[in-house]
Amino acid sequence: xxxxxxxxxxxxxxxxxxxxxxxxxxxxxxxxxxxxxxxxxxxxxxxxxxxxxxxxxxxxxxxxxxxxxxxxxxxxxxxxxxxxxxxxxxxxxxxxxxxxxxxxxxxxxxxxxxxxxxxxxxxxxxxxxxxxxxxxxxxxxxxxxxxxxxxxxxxxxxxxxxxxxxxxxxxxxxxxxxxxxxxxxxxxxxxxxxxxxxxxxxxxxxxxxxxxxxxxxxxxxxxxxxxxxxxxxxxxxxxxxxxxxxxxxxxxxxxxxxxxxxxxxxxxxxxxxxxxxxxxxxxxxxxxxxxxxxxxxxxxxxxxxxxxx
Numbered sequence: 215x216x217x218x219x220x221x222x223x224x225x226x227x228x229x230x231x232x233x234x235x236x237x238x239x240x241x242x243x244x245x246x247x248x249x250x251x252x253x254x255x256x257x258x259x260x261x262x263x264x265x266x267x268x269x270x271x272x273x274x275x276x277x278x279x280x281x282x283x284x285x286x287x288x289x290x291x292x293x294x295x296x297x298x299x300x301x302x303x304x305x306x307x308x309x310x311x312x313x314x315x316x317x318x319x320x321x322x323x324x325x326x327x328x329x330x331x332x333x334x335x336x337x338x339x340x341x342x343x344x345x346x347x348x349x350x351x352x353x354x355x356x357x358x359x360x361x362x363x364x365x366x367x368x369x370x371x372x373x374x375x376x377x378x379x380x381x382x383x384x385x386x387x388x389x390x391x392x393x394x395x396x397x398x399x400x401x402x403x404x405x406x407x408x409x410x411x412x413x414x415x416x417x418x419x420x421x422x423x424x425x426x427x428x429x430x431x432x433x434x435x436x437x438x439x440x441x442x443x444x445x446x447x448x449x450x451x452x453x454x455x456x457x458x459x460x461x462x463x464x465x466x467x468x469x470x471x472x473x474x475x476x477x478x479x480x481x482x483x484x485x486x487x488x489x490x491x492x493x494x495x496x497x498x499x500x501x502x503x504x505x506x507x508x509x510x511x512x513x514x515x516x517x518x519x520x521x522x523x
Contacts, residue, residue: 394453410459
């Protein structure tokens, strides 16, 4: 298999100065991409900032012969998102890919999480991803092979101690699926990665022994090849979510069982057929709300036609 090259491609990576973001950025630059290293340099919870972190990664890339430029902007405001994309266009004249890796992390249960924490997480994960996609969109369309990679999380499946974080990542899932549908007519593809890796977001509530295991078994660099592939024109699919960690790559998807149909549903009939409703046999992955609605309509029309007979 020939090596996949990023020569001639320009990619913006947010949250690019540390952890997975840095590993992705170095891999892309090492394969020939011109990279905008975006990082506010904030603490894990999103507070503070240090623009020198992005500059240090740029220096590292240039030292190895690559092309890069720094952006110390936030992703959470429209003006800042536009400025970062503008840096790419001014420096390199085009944009072919966007990796939305920037994130913050605040743990908290249903009763502990403050509205300020909810806003802080939604502003970076959901709003930031949305604003960066919007700012990059016309240039990704003009590229002819624009690619978007959004960092999602298994947290979207639910976590009692990460109420706000789980919701924010769930919002990224719905946003990315919608962006993928929007891009279908213009060739822009948008996908997601749900990583498991030893990063700052692991928090402090694990033992030193467990942290060492994660650092050995699931280093941040093990996620980078998947993110890089999704950012390349060779990626032919869109709207997908790949779970990645420690060398494992799998597909995560929303599915629907065949279920139970009764045109005269009652509380009792639903209760009596719960096992059938939950039966996973013959489930179908769903690509969009339109596909789900179309399936439901087919089921109902078939039932109605049988009733008419």
